[in-house]
Amino acid sequence: MTLKSGTTSACAACKYQRRKCIPECLLAPYFPADQTKVFQNAHKLFGVSNIVKILKSLDPSQHAEAMRSIKYQANVRDKFPVYGCLGVIRQLYYQIQLLEEEFHSVLSQLEMYRQYHHEVPSQLELGMAPPTNGLHFLTAVPDMPVSMQHSYSNSNNIGYCSSYVDSKDHNNNNNNSNSNSNNNNNNNNSLWIQHPFLATNNSSSSNSNENNPLMAIQSQLLVSNTQPLVIQHEVVQDYDELHPFFDTIDDRQSFIHSKEPYDSSCEDSAKETTQAIELVPNNELKNAAACFSLTSVH
Amino acid sequence: MSSSSYSSSPCAACKFLRRKCLPDCIFAPYFPPEEPQKFANVHKIFGASNVSKLLNEVPTFQREDAVNSLAYEAEARLKDPVYGCVGAISVLQRQVITLQRELDATNANLFRYAYNEMPPLRPPPPPPSSAAGQSSGFSYPYQWNDPSDEDNERSSGGNM
Numbered sequence: 001m002t003l004k005s006g007t008t009s010a011c012a013a014c015k016y017q018r019r020k021c022i023p024e025c026l027l028a029p030y031f032p033a034d035q036t037k038v039f040q041n042a043h044k045l046f047g048v049s050n051i052v053k054i055l056k057s058l059d060p061s062q063h064a065e066a067m068r069s070i071k072y073q074a075n076v077r078d079k080f081p082v083y084g085c086l087g088v089i090r091q092l093y094y095q096i097q098l099l100e101e102e103f104h105s106v107l108s109q110l111e112m113y114r115q116y117h118h119e120v121p122s123q124l125e126l127g128m129a130p131p132t133n134g135l136h137f138l139t140a141v142p143d144m145p146v147s148m149q150h151s152y153s154n155s156n157n158i159g160y161c162s163s164y165v166d167s168k169d170h171n172n173n174n175n176n177s178n179s180n181s182n183n184n185n186n187n188n189n190s191l192w193i194q195h196p197f198l199a200t201n202n203s204s205s206s207n208s209n210e211n212n213p214l215m216a217i218q219s220q221l222l223v224s225n226t227q228p229l230v231i232q233h234e235v236v237q238d239y240d241e242l243h244p245f246f247d248t249i250d251d252r253q254s255f256i257h258s259k260e261p262y263d264s265s266c267e268d269s270a271k272e273t274t275q276a277i278e279l280v281p282n283n284e285l286k287n288a289a290a291c292f293s294l295t296s297v298h
Numbered sequence: 299m300s301s302s303s304y305s306s307s308p309c310a311a312c313k314f315l316r317r318k319c320l321p322d323c324i325f326a327p328y329f330p331p332e333e334p335q336k337f338a339n340v341h342k343i344f345g346a347s348n349v350s351k352l353l354n355e356v357p358t359f360q361r362e363d364a365v366n367s368l369a370y371e372a373e374a375r376l377k378d379p380v381y382g383c384v385g386a387i388s389v390l391q392r393q394v395i396t397l398q399r400e401l402d403a404t405n406a407n408l409f410r411y412a413y414n415e416m417p418p419l420r421p422p423p424p425p426p427s428s429a430a431g432q433s434s435g436f437s438y439p440y441q442w443n444d445p446s447d448e449d450n451e452r453s454s455g456g457n458m
Contacts, residue, residue: 046348047347054379058380069384073382073383081356082364086383088387089386092390095394099394100397106404
């Protein structure tokens with residue numbers, strides 16, 4: 001790019017519009033001349049005038065962040081023309097749901113271990129006979145310590161965020177001829193999912209024994225998002241290329257494909273620990289009995 | 299209720315734009331007259347012509363999803379002009395990371411129990427959530443995969 005003496009090249013926005021890039025150009029700091037593709041994406045989605053309108057409605061100190069989000073949103077829309085950022089949000093919700101399920105499963109196993117270690121030593125101390133059925137705790141499913149839920153339900157103040165999960169997602173592979181009969185209002189059915197992750201209206205104090213907010217979310221997700229499973233099959237192929245998106249976590253596709261291994265690993269580890277638990281009481285019984293016979297009753 | 303027939307009421311888009319709603323109006327199936335706000339939001343953020351171009355590039359059976367996602371993003375941008383729906387993405391991403399971390403810690407705890415029969419450790423407190431790359435306490439899920447963009451973002455307008 002040739003530079004005229006004393007002048008810099010026009011920004012990508014002014015270059016696109018074929019106009020002189022003035023020093024006060026609002027977009028110049030955010031669309032350098034060599035970022036034509038980024039600008040085109042933003043222009044395609046928002047349009048220059050709308051971007052300028054957004055910037056003018058904000059404090060200058062917020063311009064940079066706003067432009068980052070605009071560029072990001074536009075680039076995601078370019079990558080995923082149908083779902084855009086909403087597809088990304090759905091994927092993340094799904095991911096969270098899977099992680100939550102696995103987490104609850106692990107917590108339940110951990111709680112069983114804790115209960116067992118609690119019960120047997122205390123009964124020995126009291127001189128009580130150890131439980132004849134050492135496996136009874138296996139049937140107990142204690143309430144989960146829901147610190148996780150606590151943190152999630154508290155985490156955020158973005159009260160507006162709701163997932164536009166349209167029941168017509170069912171039909172995204174069919175004709176949408178019946179769409180008008182369904183889509184009536186934002187607040188219909190399961191169209192809008194208010195997630196406590198993003199809403200402040202879930203009280204944290206009620207989380208101690210309630211899985212309700214998250215379970216409600218999960219049930220909503222399960223009920224209304226059978227389609228996202230379909231959608232994800234469509235989107236996952238696109239996300240193959242979005243590896244940097246999930247730099248810090250598993251790649252989307254590998255995560256989706258590893259859902260079953262997650263399930264099976266849960267089941268396998270549950271089976272292993274169950275077997276281990278079944279064996280332990282026998283040994284403990286014998287040891288306890290030996291102790292009992294040698295020592296006096298306390 | 300069909301809103302695309304010539305004799306029925308115009309769609310929300312044509313009502314808003316004050317034009318005749320033709321039978322082949324591209325907006326009619328997706329912006330029923332009962333939801334004027336939906337189109338108003340989308341038009342305010344993206345503009346009708348941009349939406350029309352976007353819809354034309356998308357297969358017919360996916361247009362409704364496209365419109366719904368645009369409506370969602372428009373509403374998000376109106377409520378949060380700085381971050382829009384990207385704010386939600388960042389929050390969710392952080393939650394995924396936190397949850398994964400806690401899951402790993404709990405799994406490690408479980409292994410201790412299962413194989414060592416030692417009392418479980420309390421999961422370590424999560425580290426401070428300031429992820430790398432935050433300039434304003436707001437982390438983006440990823441940087442657009444354009445090297446020149448990343449370089450320029452760092453040097454020019456990306457961070458303030």
